[in-house]
Amino acid sequence: MTARKADAEFAKGRLASATSRRARGVFHNQPAAGRETGFSHGAAGVGHALLELYRAVGDTKYRAAAEQAFRYERRWFAADVGNWPDFRNGFERRRSIGPPFSYGTSWCHGAPGIALSRLRAFEILDDDGCRDEAIVALKTTHETTAEALLGVGVNFSLCHGMAGNADVLLEGYRVLGAERSSDHVLAREVAQRGIDDAGGRRGWLCGTGGGETPNLMLGLAGIGYFYLRLYDRRIPSVLLLRGESYENRR
Numbered sequence: 001m002t003a004r005k006a007d008a009e010f011a012k013g014r015l016a017s018a019t020s021r022r023a024r025g026v027f028h029n030q031p032a033a034g035r036e037t038g039f040s041h042g043a044a045g046v047g048h049a050l051l052e053l054y055r056a057v058g059d060t061k062y063r064a065a066a067e068q069a070f071r072y073e074r075r076w077f078a079a080d081v082g083n084w085p086d087f088r089n090g091f092e093r094r095r096s097i098g099p100p101f102s103y104g105t106s107w108c109h110g111a112p113g114i115a116l117s118r119l120r121a122f123e124i125l126d127d128d129g130c131r132d133e134a135i136v137a138l139k140t141t142h143e144t145t146a147e148a149l150l151g152v153g154v155n156f157s158l159c160h161g162m163a164g165n166a167d168v169l170l171e172g173y174r175v176l177g178a179e180r181s182s183d184h185v186l187a188r189e190v191a192q193r194g195i196d197d198a199g200g201r202r203g204w205l206c207g208t209g210g211g212e213t214p215n216l217m218l219g220l221a222g223i224g225y226f227y228l229r230l231y232d233r234r235i236p237s238v239l240l241l242r243g244e245s246y247e248n249r250r
Contacts, residue, residue: 039113106160111140157207158222166190
């Protein structure tokens with residue numbers, strides 16, 4: 001068995017034990033993440049992993065499971081805000097007696113990460129519905145990122161900061177081309193804002209709520225990687241791992 005096939009078999013086993021099918025989609029078995037939308041902890045990330053497995057081994061049951069995950073998220077889409085709700089603060093209570101759902105706007109939760117999952121789904125499946133969802137999510141990401149540029153004290157982490165949102169915008173431009181050229185422009189504005197801010201205060205604001213940290217998703221390593229991506233478009237995103245980006249590499 002080749003190393004690639006062994007990896008695929010391992011992934012199949014892990015995903016089979018980590019997900020379960022229900023009438024309205026695919027969820028993590030872990031209670032804390034059981035109903036979440038979004039990429040980092042929710043259905044978008046599950047769907048993405050299953051689609052990559054489908055692409056690698058060609059088994060349509062993984063495609064069907066990925067489509068279930070996206071179908072579940074689609075059920076919760078709020079057209080008035082162009083986003084998907086964040087259930088981390090309690091699903092049942094908010095649905096019954098609590099305040100309205102909140103909506104994340106970062107890679108880990110909300111429209112930016114969901115945009116990545118749908119962009120990749122469009123690449124693999126050539127599905128117009130996924131493309132349409134990606135465009136809606138990119139629009140929300142663009143608007144919230146542009147608004148954040150007007151503020152002060154914004155963090156630049158990949159996970160839930162400006163670099164992560166800008167990386168999503170770069171992917172939108174890469175996949176959809178000229179129709180998302182404004183996303184590429186805004187990503188470069190984010191990059192310049194980061195340089196200006198870091199130079200002015202002699203440091204970067206990271207995603208830990210304080211100063212600098214040497215970390216990929218929350219800190220300096222991820223921020224540096226974002227700038228490398230702007231410098232060389234051949235460098236793949238670490239926020240959306242594509243199988244072909246790492247095939248035939250040693």
